Amino acid sequence: MSIEKWWPKLKPSTREWLIEHNGDAVPAEVLAEIAEAGGSATTGGWWVGSSGPSGFYFSDQAVDWIEAVSPQPP
Template identity: 55%
Template sequence: MNIELWWPKLTPSTRVGLLENNGDAVPPQVVAEVTRAGGSAAIDSDSEESDYYLSDEDVEWIETVTNEEEPTEGLILSKVRRT
């Protein structure tokens, strides 16, 4: 499922955490929430660690949102207010 579909199902605190730590390893509780929402995270096969990461496409989409640009798909986003 595309991130545009599962992103709005995440809690606001999870969305902020993913925005602020984009590209970093995803904590187990966030992996569980992303999976419940319809997304996925995978173990980095190039790393000796067993950390989970979002896909390159999801990381790019989040970076686009962080920079307040419109994603290439042109879909309306569920924006997160950062305080």
């Protein structure tokens, strides 16, 4: 499922964390919530970046997408 579909299903606090930590490794509990919302990090979707010993990362496109949907300061 694409990020546009599961993003609105996340808790507001999770979306805020992802915005504030955009580009950082995604904690396991956040990744679990994304999976519950329909986003599987194993599907190879465009938002899936790398995964390794330091954790899961969104793709550059997903980081840009999150930045674009982030509220802009006045």
